[in-house]
Every structure is written in structure tokens, then in C-alpha cells.
Amino acid sequence: xxxxxxxxxxxxxxxxxxxxxxxxxxxxxxxxxxxxxxxxxxxxxxxxxxxxxxxxxxxxxxxxxxxxxxxxxxxxxxxxxxxxxxxxxxxxxxxxxxxxxxxxxxxxxxxxxxxxxxxxxxxxxxxxxxxxxxxxxxxxxxxxxxxxxxxxxxxxxxxxxxxxxxxxxxxxxxxxxxxxxxxxxxxxxxxxxxxxxxxxxxxxxxxxxxxxxxxxxxxxxxxxxxxxxxxxxxxxxxxxxxxxxxxxxxxxxxxxxxxxxxxxxxxxxxxxxxxxxxxxxxxxxxxxxxxxxxxxxxxxxxxxxxxxxxxxxxxxxxxxxxxxxxxxxxxxxxxxxxxxxxxxxxxxxxxxxxx
Numbered sequence: 001x002x003x004x005x006x007x008x009x010x011x012x013x014x015x016x017x018x019x020x021x022x023x024x025x026x027x028x029x030x031x032x033x034x035x036x037x038x039x040x041x042x043x044x045x046x047x048x049x050x051x052x053x054x055x056x057x058x059x060x061x062x063x064x065x066x067x068x069x070x071x072x073x074x075x076x077x078x079x080x081x082x083x084x085x086x087x088x089x090x091x092x093x094x095x096x097x098x099x100x101x102x103x104x105x106x107x108x109x110x111x112x113x114x115x116x117x118x119x120x121x122x123x124x125x126x127x128x129x130x131x132x133x134x135x136x137x138x139x140x141x142x143x144x145x146x147x148x149x150x151x152x153x154x155x156x157x158x159x160x161x162x163x164x165x166x167x168x169x170x171x172x173x174x175x176x177x178x179x180x181x182x183x184x185x186x187x188x189x190x191x192x193x194x195x196x197x198x199x200x201x202x203x204x205x206x207x208x209x210x211x212x213x214x215x216x217x218x219x220x221x222x223x224x225x226x227x228x229x230x231x232x233x234x235x236x237x238x239x240x241x242x243x244x245x246x247x248x249x250x251x252x253x254x255x256x257x258x259x260x261x262x263x264x265x266x267x268x269x270x271x272x273x274x275x276x277x278x279x280x281x282x283x284x285x286x287x288x289x290x291x292x293x294x295x296x297x298x299x300x301x302x303x304x305x306x307x308x309x310x311x312x313x314x315x316x317x318x319x320x321x322x323x324x325x326x327x328x329x330x331x332x333x334x335x336x337x338x339x340x341x342x343x344x345x346x347x348x349x350x351x352x353x354x355x
Contacts, residue, residue: 085126
């Protein structure tokens with residue numbers, strides 16, 4: 001409705017201007033034809049100007065709406081950083097105006113051109129330096145205290161693709177151990193969609209599982225979820241975008257990707273690795289303890305059997321090969337912690353008694 005009214009207003013203004021310009025042109029050219037012909041010329045000028053004005057109004061509204069949609073996709077702080085740069089550029093142009101005004105060789109256009117160039121440059125520089133601006137604001141708010149002695153609460157928890165597909169994040173959120181807002185970047189959603197549309201069956205199932213997990217988090221769990229619509233077009237890799245986003249939002253990355261974990265640590269970004277959490281909450285088993293297990297298969301070494309705890313921890317039973325398929329009591333002899341998880345070594349209690 002607003003677009004129609006703007007078109008009507010522009011059309012009326014254009015018609016009026018076209019009529020006036022036609023009359024001026026007739027007077028300047030000294031046209032001496034019949035009065036009726038002059039009125040026809042004025043009418044055609046008014047109609048032509050009216051149509052051109054309506055077209056200009058429609059095209060301008062389309063550009064305005066497109067710009068509005070683009071602005072909606074830009075995070076508020078990124079827009080603020082660019083605006084600060086734009087204002088600084090315009091201030092520099094104002095300070096340089098007295099000097100530029102004396103340059104008469106370009107007439108009145110030079111100050112306008114310089115102001116436009118400085119405004120665009122200011123916006124681009126401010127936008128590109130948004131991370132530094134975030135850090136400055138953070139330092140001001142913290143009173144200049146050292147990072148080691150003062151670490152602000154990190155509200156935003158940013159999910160990467162692997163942790164979404166893994167699925168355990170939904171169960172962790174359900175327990176209430178994750179505080180703050182879960183941030184799901186739009187570029188992660190695009191990667192999930194790409195995986196879900198893959199021709200490979202395994203990848204397609206993993207992608208659809210990830211989308212189902214997100215749907216469950218949004219609809220069934222009482223956690224705040226934010227879909228981050230911004231993007232870092234100058235960066236191609238999703239992991240690098242996640243690190244940049246964590247710096248911009250001053251948040252933590254939640255992942256189970258070992259390489260992303262290391263990159264975050266090197267870049268000074270806080271990271272929550274759910275594999276570390278899983279290893280931390282596994283039941284502690286000490287040498288000398290007795291547990292009941294079911295031996296299910298052969299081990300790598302001769303005579304060994306392999307059993308598992310409920311949490312998936314592997315137990316290597318010395319001399320347990322002959323007990324495959326049976327449940328027996330074993331005594332823990334040692335516990336080995338590796339990067340892949342915890343491994344427990346034990347021997348059957350029956351052999352211990354025989355000795």
C-alpha cells in the first residue's frame with residue numbers, strides 16, 4: 001500500500017514538473033503554433049514525466065526494500081561498527097571542507113565526491129575492525145583488568161556441525177548443564193542442509209539426524225536458541241567462521257571435533273568439547289576393584305577377552321577368551337587413559353582365587 005501511495009505522489013509531482021518544463025521549453029524555443037497544439041505538447045510532457053516519476057519511485061522502493069533485507073541479515077554490532085566508521089569518515093570530510101571549497105577547478109562537486117568516498121571507506125574500515133571494537137568495549141566494561149584475573153560470563157554457546165550431528169548435545173541441554181543461549185549459525189545450517197541432500201546414504205542420514213536434533217532442541221527443550229543470520233564472506237571454511245563468530249559474540253564453541261578444539265585454543269577462544277565431558281563423567285574404576293562384566297569377543301593378544309561397561313568403556317580381560325559369552329566377576333589390575341578414552345585391564349576373579 002505504501003508503495004502505491006509513493007508512486008501516486010511521485011507521479012503527481014512528475015506530472016506537475018513535466019507540465020512546467022514543457023511550458024518553459026515552448027517559451028524558450030519561441031514556438032508560435034496554435035494554442036491547442038501547445039496544450040497538447042504540455043500534456044504529453046506532463047504524462048511522460050508522470051510515467052517516468054512513477055517508474056523511478058517503483059525502482060527506488062525495490063532498491064530500498066532490498067537494502068532493508070540486507071540490513072536485517074547484518075548483526076547489530078557489525079552494523080554499529082560500520083556506522084561509527086561512516087560517521088568518522090563524514091567528520092573528516094567536514095574538517096576538510098574549507099580546503100576543498102577553495103579548489104575551484106572541479107566546482108562544487110569535489111567536496112561532495114570526497115565526502116561520499118570518505119563515508120564509504122569509513123563504513124568498510126569500521127566493519128572490518130569490528131572485532132577490535134568489541135575488544136575495546138570489553139576492556140572499557142572490565143575497567144582495564146587483566147584477562148587472567150577477570151573473565152566475563154560467556155553467554156553465547158555456538159554449536160558446530162559435528163556436535164549437532166553427534167546428538168548428545170540435546171541430552172546435555174535437557175539436563176540443564178548448558179547455561180546461556182545456544183547459537184546456531186546460518187552457515188552451519190547450510191552445511192547441514194548440504195549434507196542432508198548428499199547422494200551418499202550415510203551422509204544423508206547424518207545430515208537429517210542433525211536437522212532432527214536441532215528441531216528437538218528448539219521445540220522440546222527449555223533453552224534459548226538464537227539463529228545467527230550473519231556470515232563472514234571473506235572466510236571460506238566453516239571452522240574459521242565459527243572461531244571468528246565466537247570472537248565477535250564473546251562466546252564459547254561447543255564441539256567434539258579435535259582439530260577445531262585445538263584451533264580454538266590457539267586463537268584464545270573458549271571451547272566446550274563434549275568428548276572431554278563424556279570422559280570426565282565416566283565412572284572411576286581403581287585397580288583392585290571388582291566388577292561384573294560379560295565377555296563378548298576375543299582380544300588382540302592371545303587368550304584375551306573383551307568386555308564393555310555401560311558407558312562404552314572397553315575392558316580387556318586377561319585369560320578371558322575361554323569365558324566369551326558368559327558373565328563373570330573380574331578384578332581390575334590397571335587403568336589406561338588414552339586420547340581415545342579410558343581402557344581398563346582386568347583378570348577373572350576365578351583365576352585370582354585359583355592362584
